[in-house]
Amino acid sequence: MSINEIYTDGVAVSGEHQASHSYSERARRNLWLQMSRMGAYSDAQEIPIIVRGEGTHVYDVNGKKYFDGISGLFTNALGHGRPEFAAAAAESMNNMTFFPIWTYAHPKAIELAEKVASLAPGDLNRVFFTTGGAEANESAWKLARQYHKIRGDTDRYKVISRDIAYHGTTLGALTITSLESYRQPFEPLVPGAVKVPAVNHYRAETHPDDFEAYGLWSAQQIEEALLREGPETVAAVFLEPVQNAGGCFTPPPGYWQQVRAICDRYGVILVSDEVICAFGRLGTWFGGQKYDYVPDIITCAKGITAGYAPLGAMIVSDRLAEPFHEGDVSFQHGFTWAGHPLSATIALTSIGIIERENILDNVTANQEYFQRSLNDLKELPIVGDVRGTGYFWGVELVKDQSTKETWAGDDAERLLRGFVSPEMFRRGLICRSDDRGDPVVQLAPPLISTREDIDFMVGTLRDVFVEAAKRYL
Numbered sequence: 001m002s003i004n005e006i007y008t009d010g011v012a013v014s015g016e017h018q019a020s021h022s023y024s025e026r027a028r029r030n031l032w033l034q035m036s037r038m039g040a041y042s043d044a045q046e047i048p049i050i051v052r053g054e055g056t057h058v059y060d061v062n063g064k065k066y067f068d069g070i071s072g073l074f075t076n077a078l079g080h081g082r083p084e085f086a087a088a089a090a091e092s093m094n095n096m097t098f099f100p101i102w103t104y105a106h107p108k109a110i111e112l113a114e115k116v117a118s119l120a121p122g123d124l125n126r127v128f129f130t131t132g133g134a135e136a137n138e139s140a141w142k143l144a145r146q147y148h149k150i151r152g153d154t155d156r157y158k159v160i161s162r163d164i165a166y167h168g169t170t171l172g173a174l175t176i177t178s179l180e181s182y183r184q185p186f187e188p189l190v191p192g193a194v195k196v197p198a199v200n201h202y203r204a205e206t207h208p209d210d211f212e213a214y215g216l217w218s219a220q221q222i223e224e225a226l227l228r229e230g231p232e233t234v235a236a237v238f239l240e241p242v243q244n245a246g247g248c249f250t251p252p253p254g255y256w257q258q259v260r261a262i263c264d265r266y267g268v269i270l271v272s273d274e275v276i277c278a279f280g281r282l283g284t285w286f287g288g289q290k291y292d293y294v295p296d297i298i299t300c301a302k303g304i305t306a307g308y309a310p311l312g313a314m315i316v317s318d319r320l321a322e323p324f325h326e327g328d329v330s331f332q333h334g335f336t337w338a339g340h341p342l343s344a345t346i347a348l349t350s351i352g353i354i355e356r357e358n359i360l361d362n363v364t365a366n367q368e369y370f371q372r373s374l375n376d377l378k379e380l381p382i383v384g385d386v387r388g389t390g391y392f393w394g395v396e397l398v399k400d401q402s403t404k405e406t407w408a409g410d411d412a413e414r415l416l417r418g419f420v421s422p423e424m425f426r427r428g429l430i431c432r433s434d435d436r437g438d439p440v441v442q443l444a445p446p447l448i449s450t451r452e453d454i455d456f457m458v459g460t461l462r463d464v465f466v467e468a469a470k471r472y473l
Helices: 001-009 013-028 083-095 107-119 133-150 169-178 180-185 211-229 255-266 287-291 320-323 341-356 359-379 409-426 449-472
Strands: 050-054 056-060 067-068 124-130 158-162 193-198 233-239 270-274 297-300 314-317 383-389 392-397 432-434 440-443
Touching: 001 124, 001 180, 067 449, 107 124, 107 314, 124 133, 124 320, 124 432, 133 169, 133 233, 133 270, 133 297, 133 314, 133 320, 158 169, 158 314, 180 359, 193 211, 211 233, 211 255, 233 255, 255 270, 314 359, 314 409, 359 383, 359 392, 359 449, 392 449, 409 432, 409 449, 440 449
Parallel strands: 158 193, 158 233, 233 270, 270 297
Antiparallel strands: 050 056, 056 067, 124 314, 297 314, 383 392, 392 440, 432 440
């Protein structure tokens, strides 16, 4: 079945078909899609063309409506088409097109840094802007290395992160990333990457029946890695509050408190990668507020502007920032577009909407309903595990519930790319079928989503999983 047939349920108006084909052909000729198999789009397999958004939905070139169940890659937190953003953007551009925050400053960057610091936990009061999440993580590793050098710990350059985890694709961030298919084409990477197990309790061999004990064991793996490497060589530990790649791995009780204590014990900087989790995805401003920990650095992006403009940030504790505010010391690092007046204005607008409309309360009020609805899918033989929190959930698919046998290789390819993904798209749901690890379908809808939206998402998953079980089990 062609993508055009999926768009139109097999019924296409000739003019619409021509428009779709024209855009698809032009995209094939000039547009290099990111993280995509370009060879998959032949003349008969048209590229999906999304032309507009309205609230929690988007529309393709043929007018078909889709629920945005992944928030445009965890980003469109407040829905499409809000007039407040257009008005704020126009005012910003009429006032000042652009000026860098290299040496200089401008009011919107100052106001946004002040606002973000007021929301962040503990003493995380210094905000270093970037243009996105990978750049924020790149910045955090560089800052950690320079911080230690300033203090005389010149051997501290290594970074510890978890298996399967994704932290970005710039060369440093890619080194922190643990997905071999992403890393291998660009090796050798930056020296110093050390990996520890992800907190995947569903497939735990140690403490499989005790979530809390498993969490303490998982934290202990970080300490053991530090001791193997030599604590004096490790600059930072990078962890997500809820790990995205692999499918929404949530931390066991006590895990973060142990990790915090371990980092303090050995003088290692704790970086909380919240590119996805910050600004409401978990029902709190930041992950530390969800799980009761205060990191040394928070990296964030995506939801900070609700997708209306590109922006990222590294939020740094006063302690780490202090040496850079003495004498002639400088953090020799930056990005031209970081803290762009338009992006900063959009971020302030987004934060204001979250506050005025009690968006965090909407997430926390519905997260248990979301979980219960997804847990009902476990009655289907193809569903193995449901995990997540807030508006960030993963459903792992298995061949056998009793043995937890997974899908791999060609079987996973046929299941996910051959059926589950296109079938959900055909039924009007955009979400994520993730094969970075065991096969998982992820849902991360806009933070304004209602229980009716949850019913649509889960109902669509149920219908697709029922059909998948008939075909493949």
